[in-house]
Structures are given as structure tokens and as C-alpha cells.
Amino acid sequence: MTRHARGGRRRARLLAAVAALALVGGTAAGCGSSASNPAAANVSVALDWVPNTNHTGIYVAKALGYYRQDGVNVQILPYGSTAPETLVASDKADFGISYEAGTIFARAAGEDDVSVFAILQHDALQVGVRASNTAITTPKDLDGKTYAGFGTPDEGPTLKYVIRRAGGTGKFTTVDLNTSAYDAVWNGQADFTLSYMTWEAIQGQLAGKPFKPGFALTQLGLPDNYSTLIISSNHYLAVHPDVARRFLAATQRGYEYAAAHPLQAAKILIAADPNGLGSQQTLVTESAQLLARSYYLDAAGVAGPQTTAEWSGYGNLLFDAGALTDSNGSHVTTRPDWSTYYTNAYLPTGSK
Numbered sequence: 315m316t317r318h319a320r321g322g323r324r325r326a327r328l329l330a331a332v333a334a335l336a337l338v339g340g341t342a343a344g345c346g347s348s349a350s351n352p353a354a355a356n357v358s359v360a361l362d363w364v365p366n367t368n369h370t371g372i373y374v375a376k377a378l379g380y381y382r383q384d385g386v387n388v389q390i391l392p393y394g395s396t397a398p399e400t401l402v403a404s405d406k407a408d409f410g411i412s413y414e415a416g417t418i419f420a421r422a423a424g425e426d427d428v429s430v431f432a433i434l435q436h437d438a439l440q441v442g443v444r445a446s447n448t449a450i451t452t453p454k455d456l457d458g459k460t461y462a463g464f465g466t467p468d469e470g471p472t473l474k475y476v477i478r479r480a481g482g483t484g485k486f487t488t489v490d491l492n493t494s495a496y497d498a499v500w501n502g503q504a505d506f507t508l509s510y511m512t513w514e515a516i517q518g519q520l521a522g523k524p525f526k527p528g529f530a531l532t533q534l535g536l537p538d539n540y541s542t543l544i545i546s547s548n549h550y551l552a553v554h555p556d557v558a559r560r561f562l563a564a565t566q567r568g569y570e571y572a573a574a575h576p577l578q579a580a581k582i583l584i585a586a587d588p589n590g591l592g593s594q595q596t597l598v599t600e601s602a603q604l605l606a607r608s609y610y611l612d613a614a615g616v617a618g619p620q621t622t623a624e625w626s627g628y629g630n631l632l633f634d635a636g637a638l639t640d641s642n643g644s645h646v647t648t649r650p651d652w653s654t655y656y657t658n659a660y661l662p663t664g665s666k
Contacts, residue, residue, distance in 0.1 A: 354382065355557045359544075360391040360398040360407035365587040366513065367601040368433055368542045369411065370579050371610070371617065373586045375568030384560040399427050402547050408554075409546050409561070414539040415468040418629055421655060424641035428551070429656035431544035431562055431618040433569065434512075434609045437628075438541040441476070441529040442499055442509035442518075450505065450526070453480035453534055462495035462504035463488040469508065471635035476534040499525075510541075512609065516600050537627025540620065541609075543656075551660065558660045562618065566662060569610050569617035576606035618661050625652040 359372060372390065375381050381388045391407055398410025399417065403425035412420075412429070420427045443450045450456065453476045463469050474484030491498045495507040496514050500523045509515055511530060518524050532538050544565065551558050572579035580602035584591045591598050612619050629652045632638060638646035 354385045354387045355554070355560070356389065357381075357386045357409065357557060357561050358389045358391055358407045360401045360410035361393045362398050362411040362413075362542075363393050364590055365583065366591075367580070367583065367598060367605055368512075370572045370583045370602060370605070371433070371565055371569030373568075373583050374571050374579050375564045377582045377586065378568070378571065380564035380567045381561070384564040386557060386561050386564065388561070399425055399545065402545055402550075403427050405547070405549070408550055409544050412543045412545045413541055414543065414625065414628060415466070415632060417543060417545055417655060418632060418638065418650075419467060421650070422638040422640060422646050426547040426549055427545045428548050428654075429540070429543045429620060430546050430551070430558065430660055431565060432540045432612075432620045432656075433542040433544060434540060434605070435612050436541065436609055437530075437532050437536065437539050438510050438512045438609060439508050439531050440511050440515060440525065441473070441531070441534070442496065442507040442514065443505065443526040443529060444499060444502075445524040445526045447505070447526065453477045453529070454482040456486055456506055457482040457484070458486065459505035460487045460489055460503075462491055462498040462507040464495065464508075465490060467637045467639075468632060471632055471637050472508075472531065472536060474635075475631060476531060476536055479535045512601050512604050513597070516597055516604070520597060520600075537631055538624055539628035540624065543620075551657075555660065559662075562660050563662045566616075566618050572602065573606045573610040573617065576602040579606075616663060619658050619663060620656045622653045622656075625655055629655070 361369060365373065372388070376388055376390075391401070396406070397416075398407065399412055399420035401407040402410040403420065409430070411433070412427070417427050417429050441453065441456070450459070456473070456477050461473065473486070477484040477486075489504060491503060493501075493503070495504065496509060496518070498504040499507050500518070509525060515525050546558060577599060580599045583602070584595055584598055610617055629650065633646065633649055636645050640646055
């Protein structure tokens with residue numbers, strides 16, 4: 315469960331993901347698909363990584379025929395070298411999997427991206443520190459330590475924010491390694507990293523290499539944000555509003571099914587990618603259950619809606635840190651209108 319790369323950005327951050335992608339190859343697009351409806355509208359969705367539990371609702375909607383029932387044929391595009399934000403903005407994909415910071419950076423750089431569905435309603439990241447590391451008990455202790463990073467512009471502001479809130483200076487060394495960042499921390503090559511509680515943290519527990527509890531970013535004071543989104547372009551939405559509504563209605567049903575029936579949804583996901591996930595059934599099942607409990611649904615029990623308040627908190631942190639750059643590489647100096655970075659208008663429930 316990672317954040318994809320735009321240039322050298324986070325979602326392609328694991329070298330292990332490259333190997334996993336080689337196993338999945340180009341088969342992911344057809345996995346778990348229901349019979350094609352030749353009269354239906356074709357819709358393409360670009361993944362941000364190999365299939366995982368962030369994508370479960372999409373695979374559920376395919377397998378259970380929700381897309382077919384709503385008159386759309388969905389093609390899932392496996393992750394490649396081009397970021398989903400770029401594919402969507404350049405009309406190479408109708409929808410794509412992104413995350414709040416990734417969409418913010420793409421928009422700042424002039425790409426036509428807008429979030430249409432929050433897959434995860436909350437930030438699922440934590441500071442990953444080996445549970446056995448007695449030298450780090452608070453974010454303040456990260457000062458002067460070595461961070462295994464991924465080269466994305468949100469990492470520095472995020473970590474400095476939580477370290478300074480704990481009383482530290484926010485100064486640490488960042489290294490890029492020839493192994494996954496998580497292996498680097500477990501092997502002692504780095505002191506900490508950023509990891510998903512909904513995937514890598516579970517992976518570590520199952521491997522007997524747990525991360526230290528209590529280091530969730532929102533627990534450390536970071537403004538909550540959407541760890542995983544579905545994006546489209548304003549151009550596509552203007553030209554195909556009815557198709558977008560049908561696609562998102564079926565997708566919403568898929569994620570609400572995954573929230574209500576996590577064990578069955580996990581089985582559907584594994585069946586869609588048996589080569590990649592067949593050997594990780596416990597990981598997939600535990601991740602599916604955690605996401606169903608705490609991440610897929612908003613406070614009203616609905617999948618997908620977003621709020622300006624959630625976009626503003628973390629968005630303003632990145633803006634105030636000077637992390638946003640435009641298409642010329644210059645710092646963005648005007649605070650964005652975060653209400654334009656997302657829309658609920660194409661969800662069955664409409665705007666909130």
C-alpha cells in the first residue's frame with residue numbers, strides 16, 4: 315500500500331513493488347471482471363500500484379456485476395511508469411487512483427485533476443519505527459535520525475510538522491536505499507520511515523517485525539487527509555457526466571459492500587489477483603477488516619464523500635510549508651481554493 319510516483323514520488327516508492335508488478339504483469343486489468351456489456355459505456359481506471367485493499371471496492375463492483383448493472387464496462391489499467399494524475403489529465407485514463415497530496419501537487423503544476431471519490435476517509439500513515447528501538451519513544455527523538463524516504467515533496471513538511479509539535483527541531487537525514495524503506499528500517503539501515511497502518515504495519519506484525527505503536531500521523535497532530543482517492547479530470551466530467559455518475563454509483567456500492575462484508579470482499583480481491591495476493595491471504599484479510607472498520611465510510615456511513623474542511627487542513631500545511639510548485643517550478647504564492655480540488659456532485663448522494 316504505497317503512494318504512487320509523479321517523477322520520483324511516493325506511490326512507486328517500493329522497489330519491491332516493481333517485482334510484484336512483474337508478477338501481476340498486464341493481467342490485472344481483466345481480473346475479476348464480469349461479462350462485458352457491448353452497449354455499455356467504456357470506462358478506464360488507472361491503478362497507482364499493484365492490486366491491494368485500497369482497490370477492493372472496484373474489484374467487488376466488477377465481480378458482483380455492479381458496473382454492468384449500471385451500464386459501464388470498466389477496464390482496470392495496471393500501474394506503469396506514468397502517474398495516474400498525468401494519465402487522467404492527458405485523457406489517457408478516465409479515472410485514476412491518487413491521494414490528497416498527490417492531487418494537490420498535480421493541480422499546482424497545472425494538471426487537470428479533480429477528486430471525485432474518497433476511498434479512504436482518513437490518513438492511514440504512521441511513522442514506522444521498529445518496536446524494539448528504545449532510542450525513539452516520541453517524534454522529538456527523530457531529530458538527528460535517518461529517514462528512509464521516497465522523494466516526494468510532502469514527506470519533509472509532514473515529518474517536520476509532527477516532530478516540531480513534539481518539541482523537536484525537525485532536522486533529520488534522508489536516504490534513498492537500494493531496498494524497500496521498510497526492510498531498511500527493520501534491518502537497521504534507517505531509523506524510521508512512513509508506512510501504511512492498513513498494509514505495511516500488518517505486514518510487519520505478521521513477519522514478527524512490528525512497528526512501534528502510537529505513531530499514527532493524526533495521533534501526532536497532523537491534520538487528517540484522504541490517503542486514497544479516485545480522481546478524474548474536469549474535462550472528462552464535463553463531457554461524460556452521466557457515465558461518471560453511473561461509474562461512481564457502482565463504485566460506491568462496491569466499497570459499501572467491502573465495508574459491510576470485508577471477508578467476502580477480501581476473497582474477491584484475492585481471486586482477482588491470485589498470483590500477487592494468493593500467498594498473502596492473511597495480510598489481505600486483516601487489511602480488509604481494518605479498512606472496513608475505520609476507513610472506507612464517512613461519519614454518516616457513506617463511501618466516497620469529501621469535505622472542504624478535510625482538504626483545507628493538510629492542504630494549508632503543504633502550502634504554508636512552500637511545498638507547492640507550479641508548472642514552471644516556481645513556488646505557489648496564492649493559497650488555493652480547496653473546494654475546487656474535489657467534487658461530490660457525481661455521487662448518488664450529491665453534494666454535502
